[in-house]
Amino acid sequence: MTFAIKAYVGHTNQLLVTDGGNMTFAIKAYVGHTNQLLVTDGGNMTFAIKAYVGHTNQLLVTDGGNMTFAIKAYVGHTNQLLVADGGNMMFAIKSYVGHTNQLLVTDGGNMTFAIKAYVGHTNQLLVTDGGNIDVCNKGILDILINYYSLMVET
Numbered sequence: 001m002t003f004a005i006k007a008y009v010g011h012t013n014q015l016l017v018t019d020g021g022n023m024t025f026a027i028k029a030y031v032g033h034t035n036q037l038l039v040t041d042g043g044n045m046t047f048a049i050k051a052y053v054g055h056t057n058q059l060l061v062t063d064g065g066n067m068t069f070a071i072k073a074y075v076g077h078t079n080q081l082l083v084a085d086g087g088n089m090m091f092a093i094k095s096y097v098g099h100t101n102q103l104l105v106t107d108g109g110n111m112t113f114a115i116k117a118y119v120g121h122t123n124q125l126l127v128t129d130g131g132n133i134d135v136c137n138k139g140i141l142d143i144l145i146n147y148y149s150l151m152v153e154t
Helices: none
Strands: 002-009 014-017 022-031 036-039 044-053 058-061 066-075 080-084 088-097 102-106 110-128 132-135 139-145 148-153
Touching: 014 022, 014 044, 036 044, 036 066, 058 066, 058 088, 080 088, 080 110, 102 132
Parallel strands: 002 022, 014 036, 022 044, 036 058, 044 066, 058 080, 066 088, 080 102, 088 110, 102 110, 110 132, 110 139
Antiparallel strands: 139 148
């Protein structure tokens, strides 16, 4: 399923891509708040150019699923980003992830911030059981740990 230009996903929805399925938002995607985006079992969800994901959403990538934010992604605040069981989430070029989010990478999951990425303050970051976060080429993670900020910059 491909949404070519200016896709709008409102509030309180569930988008599920599974069993090798593919969902592409080509140009200007807006995902409101209180949604669940689930990519699993080899499914693929791509936000190609200019993606906006509001607040209080769940972005879940598991079991070999793949979610890609290619160019200019904005993910708001109070979201949960979970990558597990061999899933992959990629923020490629010019990405911003707001504040007070949970970033959980576990069980062989991988999250990548490639070029010009910023992850805001007061986020919770948990990498466990073979999970991996890559921060490359001008990426900044500003993470609050016990009221002290840990800045990781490349």
